[in-house]
Amino acid sequence: MTDDIARRRFHEHVLPHLDDVYSLARWITGDTADAEDVAQEACLRAFKAFAVVSPERPRAFLLTVTRNAAYSWLSKNRSRALVLAGAAEEAEAQACADIPAVPSQEEAMIAASDQASVTEAIATLPLAFREVLVLREINGLSYRDIAEATGAPLGTVMSRLARARALLAERLGALR
Amino acid sequence: MIDPDDALLLNAYVDGELDAAGVIEIERRLGAEPELAAAHDRLLGLREAMRIHTPRQAAPDALKARILADVLEERPSEPVTMRIWRRHAPSAGLLTSLAASLVVAAGLVGYFAAPRATPEGEMMDSLIAGHMRGQISGRPVDVASSDKHTVKPWLAAKLPVAAVVVDLANEGFPLVGARLDIVDGGGAPTLVFKRREHLISLTELPAQHGATKSSNATRRGYPVVSWTDREHSYVAISDLSPAELQTFARLFREAADREWSAAPGAQE
Numbered sequence: 001m002t003d004d005i006a007r008r009r010f011h012e013h014v015l016p017h018l019d020d021v022y023s024l025a026r027w028i029t030g031d032t033a034d035a036e037d038v039a040q041e042a043c044l045r046a047f048k049a050f051a052v053v054s055p056e057r058p059r060a061f062l063l064t065v066t067r068n069a070a071y072s073w074l075s076k077n078r079s080r081a082l083v084l085a086g087a088a089e090e091a092e093a094q095a096c097a098d099i100p101a102v103p104s105q106e107e108a109m110i111a112a113s114d115q116a117s118v119t120e121a122i123a124t125l126p127l128a129f130r131e132v133l134v135l136r137e138i139n140g141l142s143y144r145d146i147a148e149a150t151g152a153p154l155g156t157v158m159s160r161l162a163r164a165r166a167l168l169a170e171r172l173g174a175l176r
Numbered sequence: 177m178i179d180p181d182d183a184l185l186l187n188a189y190v191d192g193e194l195d196a197a198g199v200i201e202i203e204r205r206l207g208a209e210p211e212l213a214a215a216h217d218r219l220l221g222l223r224e225a226m227r228i229h230t231p232r233q234a235a236p237d238a239l240k241a242r243i244l245a246d247v248l249e250e251r252p253s254e255p256v257t258m259r260i261w262r263r264h265a266p267s268a269g270l271l272t273s274l275a276a277s278l279v280v281a282a283g284l285v286g287y288f289a290a291p292r293a294t295p296e297g298e299m300m301d302s303l304i305a306g307h308m309r310g311q312i313s314g315r316p317v318d319v320a321s322s323d324k325h326t327v328k329p330w331l332a333a334k335l336p337v338a339a340v341v342v343d344l345a346n347e348g349f350p351l352v353g354a355r356l357d358i359v360d361g362g363g364a365p366t367l368v369f370k371r372r373e374h375l376i377s378l379t380e381l382p383a384q385h386g387a388t389k390s391s392n393a394t395r396r397g398y399p400v401v402s403w404t405d406r407e408h409s410y411v412a413i414s415d416l417s418p419a420e421l422q423t424f425a426r427l428f429r430e431a432a433d434r435e436w437s438a439a440p441g442a443q444e
Contacts, residue, residue, distance in 0.1 A: 007248060012397040016308075016415055018243070022235035036239045043243045058397070059417065118229035136191065137226050140372060140417050143193050162180075162187045169222055 006051035013058035014046050020059070020139050021066045027134040028070040030123055038073050042066040060145035067131065067149050113172045121171040129164035132157055178215050186212065190219045192423060231373040299359055299381075300411070304396050306357040306366065307377040307413045316375050317353030317368050327354045331365045339365035339380050340408065342431040349376065349424055369424065376414040376424055383409050392418060401425040405432065 014021075021042055026035035046065050055061035122130060128150075135141045135149060146161075147154045178186075188194050189202045206213045310316030319330040324341040331339045331354055343351045349369045356363040357379055369376040383404055390403040399418040402411045403425060410428070414421050 010248065012394075014397075015240075015244075016397040018235040018240060019232050020415075022239065023232045026233055032236075036236065036242075039235065039239060040243055040246065043247050047247050057418075058394075113225050113229065115229040118225055122226075122230060137223065137372070138230065138232050140374065140420060142417060142419055143188070143191065145417070158184050158188065161191075162183045165187065165219060165222055166183070169218055172222075172225065 003051065006047055009050035009054065009058070010043075010047050013050070013055075014043055014062055017059055017062055018043075020063060023138055024063055024066050024131075024134060025070050027122070027138065028067065028127070028131060029073065034073065034077075038070045039066070041073065042069040045069055057145065060141060060148060063135065063139055063141060063145075064149040067135075117172060121168055124171075125164055125167060129160050129167060132160045133164040133168070136161055178211055182212060183215070186216055186219060190216070190223065192420075227372050300395055300400065302359055303357060303366075303377070303379050303411055304398055304400070304413055306355070306379075307375070307398065310355065310368065310377065311375060311415075316355065316377070318355040320353040322351045322353075324351060327351065327367070330354065331356075335363055335365060337382075339367075340432050340435060341367060342428065342435055344369060344424070344427050344431060347427045347431075349427065371414075371416055371420060371424070374414055374416045376412055376416065376421065378410060378412045378428065381409045381411065383407055392422060394418070403429065405429065406436070 018039070022035055022039045025038035025042065026032060029035050029038055042062070042065050045068075046062055049055075049061075049065065122133065125133065131150060132146055135146045136143075141149065143154055143157055143161075146152075147157045150157065152160070185194070185198070185202055189199065194202065206216055307316075319327060321327050321330075322343065322345065324343050328339065328341040331341070334356060339354075341351075341354070345351065349371050352368040352370050352375070354365060354367050357366045357377075358364070359379070359381065364379050364381055366377050366379040369378065383406075391401070393400050393402075398413050398415060399421045400411060400413050401418075401421050401424075402409065404410070410425075412421055412425050412428070414424070416424070
């Protein structure tokens with residue numbers, strides 16, 4: 001019985017958003033095969049959770065589960081990536097005081113950037129910045145949902161996002 | 177170099193996270209402070225670069241099949257037919273693939289067969305089916321054009337009524353084109369808009385057609401916003417977040433209002 005409910009919720013809340021799940025997993029792990037494993041694990045966790053809870057905002061819930069599954073996966077397979085993510089938190093302390101002055105030609109450079117350079121610039125952002133940027137720009141979550149998904153306060157989400165974009169602009173500008 | 181707090185404000189503005197008072201304030205300042213305006217342009221440029229170069233990736237079909245089979249197969253009650261087949265098992269490989277496709281099929285049936293069968297519910301379901309079909313087939317529109325002067329005549333040639341067509345590209349929801357959906361055995365015009373890589377299907381219906389009040393709901397996992405103006409009802413469906421879909425609905429209403437008051441026959 002509960003299984004039927006979980007199944008129904010899974011069809012309503014998970015299947016329409018598989019692309020979101022997969023994309024987020026892919027940006028966090030940086031690899032397509034790993035992303036598939038993470039996505040499958042996330043779906044399994046969501047399915048089990050749906051047997052007992054009915055989340056208020058299912059899409060945000062699903063992406064939270066995905067993000068957590070990706071982190072478990074990273075800690076099991078690439079604990080170094082998480083250590084590096086920790087370093088990002090320290091960098092963040094100065095982040096706001098340190099938003100770079102961007103030269104005016106940079107705008108044109110961003111416009112002229114190509115897929116490989118944009119992908120590369122995002123993929124090499126520190127994890128804590130990258131995930132916030134991806135949750136916002138690619139998954140389209142609200143600040144509140146991102147705060148919930150990452151377990152960070154709203155103010156931290158805002159500063160990470162601003163910092164992520166500043167870093168990205170800097171990198172794309174410096175490419176040429 | 178702009179103030180760090182201003183940078184946060186600007187990001188929140190670009191993300192649509194400021195309240196009305198904040199929006200008014202920052203728009204006033206954008207007009208007065210060139211440095212702030214330049215930072216704003218950069219943010220928009222960056223977003224555009226991401227939108228073009230790093231779209232949301234589609235989950236591979238193999239992953240979808242794997243999830244349907246592996247995650248949902250945990251259920252103890254499997255379809256009876258599968259058990260019968262298993263007894264007369266041919267080859268193991270064939271059986272596995274048959275079983276997998278059956279689970280996929282069972283999943284899809286469950287997907288379409290769930291909630292209630294009110295007339296309004298049926299109408300919503302057919303609209304959602306139209307939206308899903310557009311996404312799955314990769315061909316969400318019958319006429320692909322961002323020009324409303326192309327889309328409107330195309331619809332006019334196929335329908336007895338003139339559909340309201342507006343473009344919201346400046347507001348971040350460019351028009352992709354239009355298709356005809358079938359509602360109640362008749363054709364209904366559906367405009368398709370885009371937000372990042374998400375599609376929005378907006379269907380126009382005669383005003384007396386079911387949904388009369390504004391409503392925000394989730395149906396089969398999709399946020400659905402519907403409302404009624406002077407002559408028409410509208411239903412917007414997307415896999416965007418509900419908040420963004422509501423923003424879209426508001427912008428569309430405003431644009432449709434402008435269109436209506438500008439029309440030659442309109443009088444207040």
